[in-house]
Amino acid sequence: MKSGWGTEVAVLSYQLLFAPLIKRWERYSPLSDDDKQAVLALSCQPRSFGRDAYLVRDGEPAVNCHLLLTGHGFRQKLVKSGARQIISIHLPGEFVDLQNLFFDVGDHNVQCCNRSDVAVIPKAALIQIAAERPSVARAMWLDTLIDASISREWVVNVGRRDAKTRIAHLLCELVTRARNAGQTRNDSCEFPMTQEQIADATGLTPVHTNRTLQTLRRDGLISLSSSKLTVLDWERLSEHGDFSERYLHHAG
Amino acid sequence: MKSGWGTEVAVLSYQLLFAPLIKRWERYSPLSDDDKQAVLALSCQPRSFGRDAYLVRDGEPAVNCHLLLTGHGFRQKLVKSGARQIISIHLPGEFVDLQNLFFDVGDHNVQCCNRSDVAVIPKAALIQIAAERPSVARAMWLDTLIDASISREWVVNVGRRDAKTRIAHLLCELVTRARNAGQTRNDSCEFPMTQEQIADATGLTPVHTNRTLQTLRRDGLISLSSSKLTVLDWERLSEHGDFSERYLHHAG
DNA sequence: CGGAAAATTGAGTACTCTCAACCAGCGTGG
């Protein structure tokens, strides 16, 4: 578990680590064998990051993009008062900052949630592959469009839903995305967020988040502990969370 | 003012009406004369829409994209309780729904703010021009990336700022975008939003929005009436609103 | 000039926050 790239990752071929990415992109856009080979051949630096490590900082030059190979990530912004708002959560297999592709400096912070292996890919390489391969470009663009759609739903979530609905909605989203990525088992998935992070993602305080999670547990909707979330009653949870997965635009 | 396409618009050439769009896109990406001609030659249907008219509806097929030639637009989603969250505001010269380019059905509603002239462009035509002209594709992609960046800032705004800061921030954003588009005169710009719409954009109630606007006026920060916003003290307004324009990614 | 929409005001309420203390799990080190 503590070993870095020296052991498990170096042994695994990139093909394996990029497989989830290619699988997702193929849903968006038909990729030829050449396209896939080009993606696999992307110049890229594998690196390990620890809990809460920063991948990109608000206001600093963004020269690379980061693909999560293992572990979760999140993005956040700080406001004047010092409060933090988490803007998005990312599952293994996702890019955390593809939206920076054409921006010279990042407009927010990107962090690892837990210990993660990350493929650090120079933006220039991605821009080049996008220029040369329209199908890949389309897939990348779609990644950013879905990311944007999720942001819009988050605006709605923090703007117009009460605490219980808000947290239920967040959990529904994350379980659905994990399911779509093949990362669930019997309505359970890995869930590395602390209650403080859930609070910062929903615009609540940690204390109120704690109490609200308790009511969700008491109602028999979820079970959440030690980095594992289990949905006990999807029907009622999604109803409570005012959740519809349309905005995730999961084709197929 | 009441005349539709029969008079002023028909007289003006598309070149004039598309000028703001091309000007913006040229900031993002170098466009050749051919590129510009191709944009001007886009198959497109001019239409007039009235106040609050729907351009796209949540859950319905999205076959066209809409470019605002005159007038403002906004996008919104409804939640279970019936409340409405406005997701973004759009100035004349902007696309309101370029994010739907690769989505078959819209995931939210798009409306005109006031009486607007809109270029209705088939998505197929935009997809084609993007496929044939990488520079144009890049400009379009950047439009969607900036749109996404604004959504992220809105998550922060409604999630972690108090009412006064929240409204001040919204006003700062809109004035800055209007200024960037050449639509201000002495720190004044057109501002067609009702207080109810400001409330729905900031996640507040109309009553509280009203009281908060009064304090902004009383503090001598703004003057706002009859569709016109004037910033009386930009320094203090942007300070109050915790506003930094970096997220708008306005190059040049 | 009339009616509807928008803006404004008042009073009472409540959801969520703040502050502060306490508990539990777990990795570290003596």
Add this chain to the structure above:
DNA sequence: CCACGCTGGTTGAGAGTACTCAATTTTCCG
């Protein structure tokens, strides 16, 4: 092996920002 300390989770009590309801005034158009 167990004490220690840190982080994360839990609980209690009191406060406050923003909400609700409802009435009234003003503005905007036709």
